[in-house]
Amino acid sequence: MTVAWSSPPLPMPWYPARVEDAWLETRTARTVVLDVPGWPGHHAGQHVDVRLTADDGYTATRTYSVASAPETGRLVLTVQLVTEGEVSPWLVGEAREGDELEVRGPIGGWFRWDESMPEPVLLVAGGSGVVPLMAMVRHRSRVGATQPFHLVYSARTPDHVIYTNELFALARTSPGLRVDRLYTRGGLPDEAREPGRLRPEDLPAVDAFPAPPVVYVCGPSGFVEAAAGILIGKGHDSGAIRTERFGPSS
Amino acid sequence: MDIVTRGFVGRRSGGDPRIPPGQYLERDFPVLSAGPTPVVRREDWTLRVTGVDGSSGRLSWADLHRLPVEDVRTDIHCVTKWSKLDTSWRGVDVEAVLSAAGVGTEGATHVLAHATGGYTTNLPLADLLGGRAWVATEYEGASLAAEHGGPARLLVPHLYFWKSAKWVSGLELLAQDSPGFWEQLGYHEYGDPWREQRYVGD
Ligand SMILES: Cc1cc2nc3c(=O)[nH]c(=O)nc-3n(C[C@H](O)[C@H](O)[C@H](O)COP(=O)(O)OP(=O)(O)OC[C@H]3O[C@@H](n4cnc5c(N)ncnc54)[C@H](O)[C@@H]3O)c2cc1C
Numbered sequence: 001m002t003v004a005w006s007s008p009p010l011p012m013p014w015y016p017a018r019v020e021d022a023w024l025e026t027r028t029a030r031t032v033v034l035d036v037p038g039w040p041g042h043h044a045g046q047h048v049d050v051r052l053t054a055d056d057g058y059t060a061t062r063t064y065s066v067a068s069a070p071e072t073g074r075l076v077l078t079v080q081l082v083t084e085g086e087v088s089p090w091l092v093g094e095a096r097e098g099d100e101l102e103v104r105g106p107i108g109g110w111f112r113w114d115e116s117m118p119e120p121v122l123l124v125a126g127g128s129g130v131v132p133l134m135a136m137v138r139h140r141s142r143v144g145a146t147q148p149f150h151l152v153y154s155a156r157t158p159d160h161v162i163y164t165n166e167l168f169a170l171a172r173t174s175p176g177l178r179v180d181r182l183y184t185r186g187g188l189p190d191e192a193r194e195p196g197r198l199r200p201e202d203l204p205a206v207d208a209f210p211a212p213p214v215v216y217v218c219g220p221s222g223f224v225e226a227a228a229g230i231l232i233g234k235g236h237d238s239g240a241i242r243t244e245r246f247g248p249s250s
Numbered sequence: 251m252d253i254v255t256r257g258f259v260g261r262r263s264g265g266d267p268r269i270p271p272g273q274y275l276e277r278d279f280p281v282l283s284a285g286p287t288p289v290v291r292r293e294d295w296t297l298r299v300t301g302v303d304g305s306s307g308r309l310s311w312a313d314l315h316r317l318p319v320e321d322v323r324t325d326i327h328c329v330t331k332w333s334k335l336d337t338s339w340r341g342v343d344v345e346a347v348l349s350a351a352g353v354g355t356e357g358a359t360h361v362l363a364h365a366t367g368g369y370t371t372n373l374p375l376a377d378l379l380g381g382r383a384w385v386a387t388e389y390e391g392a393s394l395a396a397e398h399g400g401p402a403r404l405l406v407p408h409l410y411f412w413k414s415a416k417w418v419s420g421l422e423l424l425a426q427d428s429p430g431f432w433e434q435l436g437y438h439e440y441g442d443p444w445r446e447q448r449y450v451g452d
Pocket of ligand 1 (some may be wrong): 047062063064065066078079080081082084085086087088089128131132244245246274275276277278330
């Protein structure tokens with residue numbers, strides 16, 4: 001991996017963005033669609049910085065993964081409420097059509113997927129960690145890629161599953177896409193799996209795939225730590241595992 | 251200021267002059283890394299130092315612990331916007347590490363820090379000298395936890411924390427700058443939190 005430094009790089013601009021639509025995904029997670037004139041597009045898995053400005057000029061900036069498949073001029077974010085937080089309560093509770101904010105990006109060149117990558121893909125999501133992985137699932141189906149994609153998604157209860165209907169539909173209509181859900185606090189009445197945190201039997205071994213997959217793990221830090229440990233124990237090469245952590249512990 | 255976000259007031263817990271622009275105060279200690287946490291045992295840990303002339307030296311865990319340790323109380327700043335104030339560390343000054351490795355710094359202007367797992371990050375040599383950088387092995391009075399880079403990480407608190415390579419395994423002296431892992435993936439080559447040098451071109 002070497003990149004030559006040639007002419008001085010240009011600073012990444014802030015783009016004015018307008019809220020085009022917003023809806024609740026769960027009681028505490030909301031999807032916000034942003035119209036961003038000039039947005040150059042992104043790779044599935046990348047994130048943006050979002051800047052909010054109060055009327056006296058005070059600003060706060062936080063990072064959010066892009067949930068939508070790559071496209072220009074438009075971005076979709078999904079934000080989980082952090083009750084005492086500064087930025088997420090506005091995005092989850094306040095944002096409505098016509099509101100203005102700023103975004104900058106795309107950022108993150110490692111935790112990303114595109115159709116030039118031929119390997120099978122294993123996606124492991126904890127809670128709102130599903131957001132950048134959903135961008136990959138959406139992009140895969142948009143471009144008609146066919147390699148195996150296996151999403152293992154851990155949520156507290158079925159009510160906490162973000163994109164629940166779309167995942168259900170995609171898993172039935174996209175050949176090679178498998179979606180497994182698991183619940184840490186309580187599942188559906190006919191669930192075979194006992195509720196609980198991620199266990200070794202919840203994740204596929206490396207030889208469950210026709211070729212070793214690229215693995216993307218995203219969620220709270222404790223979840224990522226546990227999942228990565230299990231994956232290595234099941235034969236996945238640590239160099240094939242890419243991680244992204246949202247927020248602090250557990 | 252042209253864009254105002256309707257209804258946003260902000261928490262404004264900031265205001266502490268020790269918090270750089272664009273950062274917020276964090277009390278937890280978030281973990282960020284590109285891949286799984288490597289397990290490096292102290293018995294296996296070594297730090298390889300290479301000079302621009304091809305010379306090299308190697309320090310084991312025991313070698314490192316024969317050098318004078320320093321207690322460091324400092325603020326740290328992550329490019330993902332959090333800052334932690336008054337963290338305490340114990341480690342060995344990088345200048346002492348370089349001289350113990352027996353590798354001269356003549357002709358070197360930059361250093362590429364290497365870490366177990368293949369991570370790299372580049373820094374000007376001057377930023378590692380003069381008592382501003384350490385190879386840290388303890389955090390808040392205990393051995394450094396693996397997810398925070400244990401057994402040993404670089405500690406360069408005046409730059410964004412991705413420069414403080416976790417699981418540090420090598421210091422490669424260079425006659426010119428050469429971008430590391432995140433620096434090739436769009437992050438700033440220097441990373442001064444006070445100038446908000448987050449991304450390439452900032
Ligand atoms: C690369 C990256 C991508 C991200 N993508 C997303 C995304 O797609 N969707 C999303 O909802 N969030 C995402 N986040 C997290 C997001 O950036 C914010 O941290 C989160 O929205 C909280 O911000 P806040 O201003 O509401 O709370 P803050 O004011 O920052 O925090 C208040 C307190 O809550 C705690 N806290 C902060 N973040 C979290 C968290 N995530 N979980 C639990 N406690 C927390 C902190 O300890 C803090 O002291 C991402 C973070 C990173 C680094």
